[in-house]
Amino acid sequence: MSGTDGLRIGSLCSGYGGLDLGVQDVLGGSVVWHCEIDANAAAILAHHWPGVPNLGDLSAVDFDQVEPVDVVTAGFPCQDVSLAGRRAGLTEGTRSGLWLHVTRAIQSLRPRLVVIENVRGLLSATAHSHVESCSWCVGDASAEPPLRALGAVLGDLASLGYDAEWACVRASEIGAAHRRERVFIAARPIADANGDIRAGRDRSQGKARAA
Structure with a gap:
């Protein structure tokens, strides 16, 4: 499953590796x-x-000691944001709250591309973060925080200096017999918005040599 262009991929919350295969199919x-x-x-x-x-x-990995990569993939746990799950939201201490450790990895590794996958419930599940740390922070007048999980993810990426685009894709759109909607997010460093992702391998290989 090796590519030919030298692009290196690091996989978080890997599961069976499906997201990694998709990224390899597009980028090598x-x-x-x-x-x-x-x-x-x-x-x-x-x-x-x-x-x-x-x-x-x-949660136990020191990403400052991990081999640098050009691309980070992350299909972080959906149990607390899924419509079929507990709906506890994107909160520290929940399984979906492992997103906080994904951000920690991104902050340390500084990849040229981040690809994230999760369930459609990311659009509606609540979240708790510094954006909504009090009941009046974003004009909330109710007991339920207005911040949604997708907003928290995008906000966290922005705070790390990443510009992101997202889309909700149905499995039926690519020929499956069921709906199975998934949210995909692609994020790149703001400074690299117009660059070629494949050029990032030179930068990260230089970091590896310097370590």
Whole structure:
């Protein structure tokens, strides 16, 4: 599953690696590490990406010590934002709250591209962040915070210096027999908005050599 252009991909909340395969199909490149704690998913990753290290528990990784990459993918947990789940929201201490550790990784690694996937519930589930840290911060007059999970994700990316675009895509749009809507977010450093993602490999390889 290696690409030919030298682009390096780091995978967070990897699952079985589906998001990584999609990114490789579009950009080429190769996955240089995964980050997945589920034993069954990790076994699938080890089978399809033999020799690629699995960093394990996302919340315990020191990303300042991780091999730099050009692209970070993250299909972070959906249980607390899914319409079929608890709807606890994007909150620290929940499974979906692992997003906070995704932002920590982005802050340390500074990839040239971030690709995120989650369920459609990201558009409606509530969130708690510095944007909505009090009941009056964004004109809220009700007991329920107005900030939604997608807004928190986009706001966090912006605070890290990333410009993002997002779209909601149905599985049926690409030939599946079911709806299964998913939100995809692509984010790039604001300073690199007009650059070529493939040029990023020179920058991160230089960082690796300097380490």
